[in-house]
Each structure stands twice: as C-alpha cells, then as structure tokens.
Amino acid sequence: MTELERLAAHLQQFAEARDWEQFHTPKNLAMALAGEVGELVAEFQWLTAEESSAPDPPTLARISAELGDVTNYLVRLADVLGVDLVQAAEAKLASSERRYPPDLYRGSARKAPPDPHP
Amino acid sequence: MTELERLAAHLQQFAEARDWEQFHTPKNLAMALAGEVGELVAEFQWLTAEESSAPDPPTLARISAELGDVTNYLVRLADVLGVDLVQAAEAKLASSERRYPPDLYRGSARKAPPDPHP
Amino acid sequence: MTELERLAAHLQQFAEARDWEQFHTPKNLAMALAGEVGELVAEFQWLTAEESSAPDPPTLARISAELGDVTNYLVRLADVLGVDLVQAAEAKLASSERRYPPDLYRGSARKAPPDPHP
Amino acid sequence: MTELERLAAHLQQFAEARDWEQFHTPKNLAMALAGEVGELVAEFQWLTAEESSAPDPPTLARISAELGDVTNYLVRLADVLGVDLVQAAEAKLASSERRYPPDLYRGSARKAPPDPHP
Numbered sequence: 079m080t081e082l083e084r085l086a087a088h089l090q091q092f093a094e095a096r097d098w099e100q101f102h103t104p105k106n107l108a109m110a111l112a113g114e115v116g117e118l119v120a121e122f123q124w125l126t127a128e129e130s131s132a133p134d135p136p137t138l139a140r141i142s143a144e145l146g147d148v149t150n151y152l153v154r155l156a157d158v159l160g161v162d163l164v165q166a167a168e169a170k171l172a173s174s175e176r177r178y179p180p181d182l183y184r185g186s187a188r189k190a191p192p193d194p195h196p
Numbered sequence: 197m198t199e200l201e202r203l204a205a206h207l208q209q210f211a212e213a214r215d216w217e218q219f220h221t222p223k224n225l226a227m228a229l230a231g232e233v234g235e236l237v238a239e240f241q242w243l244t245a246e247e248s249s250a251p252d253p254p255t256l257a258r259i260s261a262e263l264g265d266v267t268n269y270l271v272r273l274a275d276v277l278g279v280d281l282v283q284a285a286e287a288k289l290a291s292s293e294r295r296y297p298p299d300l301y302r303g304s305a306r307k308a309p310p311d312p313h314p
Numbered sequence: 315m316t317e318l319e320r321l322a323a324h325l326q327q328f329a330e331a332r333d334w335e336q337f338h339t340p341k342n343l344a345m346a347l348a349g350e351v352g353e354l355v356a357e358f359q360w361l362t363a364e365e366s367s368a369p370d371p372p373t374l375a376r377i378s379a380e381l382g383d384v385t386n387y388l389v390r391l392a393d394v395l396g397v398d399l400v401q402a403a404e405a406k407l408a409s410s411e412r413r414y415p416p417d418l419y420r421g422s423a424r425k426a427p428p429d430p431h432p
Numbered sequence: 433m434t435e436l437e438r439l440a441a442h443l444q445q446f447a448e449a450r451d452w453e454q455f456h457t458p459k460n461l462a463m464a465l466a467g468e469v470g471e472l473v474a475e476f477q478w479l480t481a482e483e484s485s486a487p488d489p490p491t492l493a494r495i496s497a498e499l500g501d502v503t504n505y506l507v508r509l510a511d512v513l514g515v516d517l518v519q520a521a522e523a524k525l526a527s528s529e530r531r532y533p534p535d536l537y538r539g540s541a542r543k544a545p546p547d548p549h550p
Contacts, residue, residue, distance in 0.1 A: 081198050081282045088289060096296060097303030101360050104259075105240045105248035109359035109459075111266075112466050115233045116352010119473075122223045123345035124337050127480070130223035131276070138277070141222075145274055146284030148229075152270065153285070156263055158249070159256070164199045166264030167271070171206060178214060185215030219478050223345075227477035230348050234470010237355075241463035242455050244363070316435050317518045324525060332532060333539030340495075341476045341484035347502075351469045358459045366459035367512070374513070377458075381510055382520030384465075388506065389521070392499055394485070395492070400435045402500030403507070407442060414450060421451030 082164065086157040089150060104159055111151040118144040200282065204275040207268060222277055229269040236262040318400065322393040325386060340395055347387040354380040436518065440511040443504060458513055465505040472498040 079087075093099045121141050122130050133141060156163045197205075211217045239259050240248050251259060274281045315323075329335045357377050358366050369377060392399045433441075447453045475495050476484050487495060510517045 081200065085282055085285055085289075088286070092289060092293060095298045096301050098301075100303055103245040103248050104251070105243055105245050105463075106359055108237050108240045108248075109355050109463060109466075112233050112237045112463075113352045113356030113359060115230050116349045116355070119226050119230050119345050119352070120349030122226045123342055123349060125223055127221040127223050130221050130226075133222070133277075138279075141277065142279045142284045143288060145270070145277075145279050145281060146286075146288035148270060149281045149285035150289060152263070152266060159251075159259065159263075161256075161260045161263050163263060163267045164203055166260045167203055167267035168206070168264075170261060170264035171203075171210060171268060175210060180213040183214050183216075185218055224477055227341075227345060227348075227473050230345075231470045231474030231477060234467045234473070237463050237470070238467030241460055241467060318435065321518055321521055321525075324522070328525060328529060331534045332537050334537075336539055339481040339484050340487070341479055341481050344473050344476045344484075348469050348473045351466050355462050355466045358462045361459055363457040363459050366457050366462075369458070369513075374515075377513065378515045378520045379524060381506070381513075381515050381517060382522075382524035384506060385517045385521035386525060388499070388502060395487075395495065395499075397492075397496045397499050399499060399503045400439055402496045403439055403503035404442070404500075406497060406500035407439075407446060407504060411446060416449040419450050419452075421454055 080164075082153060085149075086153050089154045090157065093154075102154065102158055104155060107151055107155040107158065111148065111155060114144060114147040114151055118148055198282075200271055203267075204271050207272045208275065211272075220272065220276055222273060225269055225273040225276065229266065229273060232262060232265040232269055236266055316400075318389055321385075322389050325390045326393065329390075338390065338394055340391060343387055343391040343394065347384065347391060350380060350383040350387055354384055434518075436507055439503075440507050443508045444511065447508075456508065456512055458509060461505055461509040461512065465502065465509060468498060468501040468505055472502055 093102055118141065121137065121144060125133070153163065156166075211220055236259065239255065239262060243251070271281065274284075329338055354377065357373065357380060361369070389399065392402075447456055472495065475491065475498060479487070507517065510520075
C-alpha cells in the first residue's frame with residue numbers, strides 16, 4: 079500500500095464515520111479543492127517572487143497547512159473517481175516531455191515559453 | 197523513496213533540462229496550480245451531482261488528465277518549498293478529526309455541517 | 315461617469331491613501347481575485363443545486379460579501395490594465411451568440427452542451 | 433438602467449434563447465466563474481511583476497477576453513441571486529476603509545500588510 083493509498087483510506091474512514099460520503103460527490107469535492115487552492119494562492123498574493131521562495135516560519139506554517147488541505151481534497155476526489163493520481167501525473171509529464179523538447183524550450187533561449195507545464 | 201518523492205525528482209529533472217527552474221518560484225507555481233484547478237472545476241461545472249459521480253469515458257479521461265496536471269504542480273510546489281505533502285495532509289486530517297467529533301457532526305443529524313473538511 | 319468608473323476611482327483612492335499601489339500589480343491582483351473566488355466557491359460547495367438557488371439569509375449575506383470582494387479585485391485589476399470590463403464582456407457575449415446558435419444548442423435537445431458560455 | 437443591469441439583461445436573454453437557464457444555478461455559475469478566473473490567472477503565471485504591468489498586445493488581448501468571461505459569469509451569478517454587485521463592492525470597501533486606517537497601514541511602514549484588501 080502506497081502512502082497515497084493509506085491517506086485515501088484514512089480520508090474514507092473520516093467521511094464514513096461522520097456520514098459525510100453523501101456530500102463527497104466529485105462535483106462538490108472539486109469545489110472544495112478550488113476553495114482550498116484559493117486560500118493557498120492568497121498566502122502568496124502580496125509576496126515578491128523572492129519572498130515567496132523563502133517564507134518566514136509563520137508564513138511557511140500557514141502555507142504547509144493549506145498544502146495539506148489541498149492534498150486531502152485532491153486525494154479524496156481522485157479516490158471517489160477511481161483515478162490513480164501518480165499515474166495520471168506521470169502520463170501528463172511524459173506528454174510534456176515530448177511536447178517541449180529541451181533544445182527548443184531552453185529558458186535562456188525563450189524568456190517566457192508558451193506554456194511551461196511541468 | 198516514496199512514489200511522491202520519485203515524482204518530485206522527475207519534475208525537478210524536467211525543469212532543470214529546460215532551464216525552467218527560474219520560473220518555478222512558489223508564487224508562480226501556486227498560480228499555475230490555481231490555473232489547472234480552474235480547468236478541473238470547469239469539467240464539472242454543468243454536470244449534476246449524479247453525473248459527476250459517473251462521468252462517461254471521454255469526460256473521465258479529461259478529468260484524469262486535469263488531475264495529473266494538478267498533482268504535478270502541487271508536488272512541484274511542495275518540493276521547492278521543502279514541504280512533505282502527506283505529512284501536511286495527515287496533520288490537517290488529525291486536526292479535523294478533533295474538530296468534528298463524529299457524534300456531533302453525523303450527516304443525518306445536520307444536513308449541512310458548517311465546514312465538512314476531510 | 316458610469317458606476318464602475320466611480321468604483322474604480324474609489325478603489326484607486328483607497329490604494330493611494332495607504333501607499334498600496336506598489337502591491338497592486340496585475341499579477342498580484344489576479345492572485346487576490348483568485349483567492350476571493352475561492353472563498354465564494356466555498357460558500358456553495360456543500361449545497362445542492364436547489365439550496366444554492368435559495369440560500370438562507372445568513373448564507374446570502376456571506377455570498378454577497380464575497381461577491382463584493384470579487385467585484386473589487388476584478389474592477390481594480392481591469393483599471394490598472396486599462397481594460398473596460400463591460401466592453402470586454404459584451405465582446406465575449408457577442409462571440410458566444412455567434413458560436414452557439416440557439417437552434418443547435420437548445421437545452422432540451424442536448425442535455426449538456428459542450429461549453430454553455432454565457 | 434445602469435451598464436451592469438443592461439449586461440445582466442443581455443445575459444438573461446442569451447440563456448433563455450438557448451434554454452440554458454436550467455444550468456445556471458448559483459452553484460454551477462460559481463464553478464464557471466472559478467474556471468474562468470483560473471484561465472485569467474494562467475495568463476499571468478510566468479510573467480514577472482513588471483511584465484504583468486505592461487503586457488504585449490497579444491497577451492493583453494487574451495487577458496481582456498478572460499476579463500470579459502469573468503465579468504459575464506460574475507454578473508450572471510449576481511443576477512440570479514438578486515445581488516447588486518456595486519452595492520456589495522462599496523459595502524466591502526467601506527468596511528476595509530475602517531479596518532485599515534491609512535496611518536497604520538501605510539505601505540512604507542509595513543512592507544507586507546496582513547491583508548491589503550481593496
């Protein structure tokens with residue numbers, strides 16, 4: 079069992095114990111995920127690029143908590159849909175590797191590549 | 197090495213090969229994550245709750261691809277900040293378990309719990 | 315002077331009086347807008363479609379406050395970029411009218427139109 | 433009739449002509465708004481603060497189109513809920529004026545004010 083499978087099982091137990099599975103439709107979970115990502119983005123909104131790279135400890139603690147919320151909803155959403163997140167992520171990364179050959183998209187050659195997907 | 201650590205290393209190599217690390221500040225990555233979550237939410241916007249629970253194959257394929265994009269930016273963001281996503285997620289889940297005792301927040305008792313965080 | 319021009323001027327005075335114009339780059343304002351939209355979405359996340367159409371007074375008051383926040387950041391963002399929001403909106407609506415001929419996209423004929431942009 | 437009232441009426445006619453009012457619940461419209469804001473944020477994600485303040489013409493055209501989409505869904509959402517956007521925005525701005533006295537929150541005094549809401 080991977081760490082994400084363990085987390086998904088834990089989230090499932092949490093919902094079941096409160097009879098909250100009825101609220102956990104993919105539609106609702108996608109909204110909850112968007113809400114948490116909004117809170118995460120808000121942590122960075124007034125920081126400069128440099129400040130965002132070295133947040134002070136209280137800011138980092140808040141960011142970490144928001145990352146935890148985002149992860150929980152993302153893992154729960156994927157679980158109710160039966161999607162393997164790491165497999166989906168690796169598939170997209172492989173596609174980006176083909177779409178953006180290093181030679182053509184090197185940062186020094188093109189300041190702002192059209193869509194630098196990881 | 198966990199599966200998320202492997203994915204983080206893969207994403208790091210991808211960025212390095214293209215000299216894109218300069219663009220991958222936490223601020224920029226948080227924005228990219230928000231953009232991808234917007235695309236994910238858009239997949240569900242006109243679906244009923246029931247439809248969202250049983251998407252047809254082409255819709256599920258698009259959702260899966262968006263989940264992959266979201267995962268990639270989330271893992272990359274956590275990596276550049278040095279945050280362990282699963283640890284952050286479990287910490288928030290433990291806090292939600294204390295905050296929402298099952299007896300008080302059972303779904304049948306209270307239709308719309310104030311904030312059914314997983 | 316239209317009502318949006320008056321609001322934009324008021325927001326400009328607000329920022330100027332606090333020397334906050336330095337923070338109000340389009341990039342930062344777009345993030346602030348995303349953060350507020352996240353809060354707005356969160357108000358609807360556990361509601362059914364029906365409940366969302368008839369929110370109780372305290373919920374409607376919170377939604378209205380979030381709509382105010384979203385409007386403020388949207389108007390401020392458009393103002394610093396020199397974009398006329400209503401003109402941009404009407405241009406997109408005209409384009410949607412051409413793209414979705416009523417006869418082909420009537421709701422009864424096609425339950426989930428591919429992209430029912432207003 | 434204000435310009436926003438005219439736009440709201442136009443959006444209502446657009447939906448009615450296509451029998452799309454059935455899809456336009458506040459819940460769905462909030463999701464559509466979040467999706468469009470995601471597209472708007474994506475336009476800024478790899479730009480520096482300076483670049484975002486002076487986008488080149490094709491970038492500004494794309495941003496303007498996204499601002500139009502965001503405005504349309506925001507105005508439509510407020511209309512189906514019966515909320516006056518400008519009134520809601522002015523109410524929040526008045527509250528921010530009280531919450532952030534200029535003397536205490538001057539930008540030069542405090543680099544990153546806790547929450548520089550407009």
